[in-house]
Amino acid sequence: MTALASVVSLGAAVVLAAAPVKIDVQVVHASNAAPHVDPGLEKMRQGFEKAGLRFTSYRRLSQETVSLSPGKPAEVALPGKTATLTLQPGEHPRPHVAVSVPPLHTTVGLGTDASAFVQAGAHENGQLVLVLTAKK
Amino acid sequence: MSLNPATLQLLSAYVDGELSAAERTSVERALAADPRMQEIERSMRALGSAVRALSEAECARADFSGLADRVLGRVSRRPGLLDRLRETWRQPWLPIGGLVAVAAAAFFVFRPVTPVPGAPGVVVQSASADAPAQLQPVVLKTESGDAIIWLVEHPDASGVHRPTPLSPDKPGVQAPVPAQQRPRAGEL
Numbered sequence: 001m002t003a004l005a006s007v008v009s010l011g012a013a014v015v016l017a018a019a020p021v022k023i024d025v026q027v028v029h030a031s032n033a034a035p036h037v038d039p040g041l042e043k044m045r046q047g048f049e050k051a052g053l054r055f056t057s058y059r060r061l062s063q064e065t066v067s068l069s070p071g072k073p074a075e076v077a078l079p080g081k082t083a084t085l086t087l088q089p090g091e092h093p094r095p096h097v098a099v100s101v102p103p104l105h106t107t108v109g110l111g112t113d114a115s116a117f118v119q120a121g122a123h124e125n126g127q128l129v130l131v132l133t134a135k136k
Numbered sequence: 137m138s139l140n141p142a143t144l145q146l147l148s149a150y151v152d153g154e155l156s157a158a159e160r161t162s163v164e165r166a167l168a169a170d171p172r173m174q175e176i177e178r179s180m181r182a183l184g185s186a187v188r189a190l191s192e193a194e195c196a197r198a199d200f201s202g203l204a205d206r207v208l209g210r211v212s213r214r215p216g217l218l219d220r221l222r223e224t225w226r227q228p229w230l231p232i233g234g235l236v237a238v239a240a241a242a243f244f245v246f247r248p249v250t251p252v253p254g255a256p257g258v259v260v261q262s263a264s265a266d267a268p269a270q271l272q273p274v275v276l277k278t279e280s281g282d283a284i285i286w287l288v289e290h291p292d293a294s295g296v297h298r299p300t301p302l303s304p305d306k307p308g309v310q311a312p313v314p315a316q317q318r319p320r321a322g323e324l
Binding site: 048051094104111114 | 255266273287
């Protein structure tokens, strides 16, 4: 009885230890339409402008929190396409997430207080941007 | 009829058989010579017999059955160390506490294989595109540690998209690294 309980608690500990990483995923439409920046996207606008990517409108189309477990792909819906996020196994100072939003494929290490902006293709006279931020 | 206390004490010891041979001879000599002492000696013996008879009667009425078991029961009431440990283990809190300790130890042994965001900033490990050759991904880094992965048409032949490229920890352009040149454990 005690041995069984020990095995159960050991298994629970292993499951807890392999807890998923939570990523905040936003889909933003950046365009040169009438100037507008959705709340929370001003920092993105400034970063884009300093990087030489000038858009006048930043609109958030969706936002969700995705739980990623190593090796298990998660899909995020974008207008007309799907992005796939996969947490890479292994020990890293930052969670490594492979992002596939055709035709672009990238792997990013998501640290704290920063985001990865992945171009996700053209959409309605602008560009779709996948914004990935690791949740603390 | 009265005797001095020392003689009475000696006579009492004689009746109880507590005298040495010399003292006994001395007392017997005195008894033979003194009828008062003989009378007192008889009284002492009668009193002793009466006390013994009373004690025996009380003992006969007393119930000693099971006395040994009761005594042994009291003696063996405190269990041995092994029994006490066994008894302690039967307490509900100890197995639970033990399991919690095992779970905590297991948690540290099987520490998260999934990394927890700890380091600041975003680092791009790789970037590629299923696109025509003239369309290539570039990595733009911002002051706040963000990374922008963008497809650029006709990037410079050198792969550097700014005349003066900055180091990766500063804002600017970070050129994509071919997969074969990418360090396995390192970061861009």
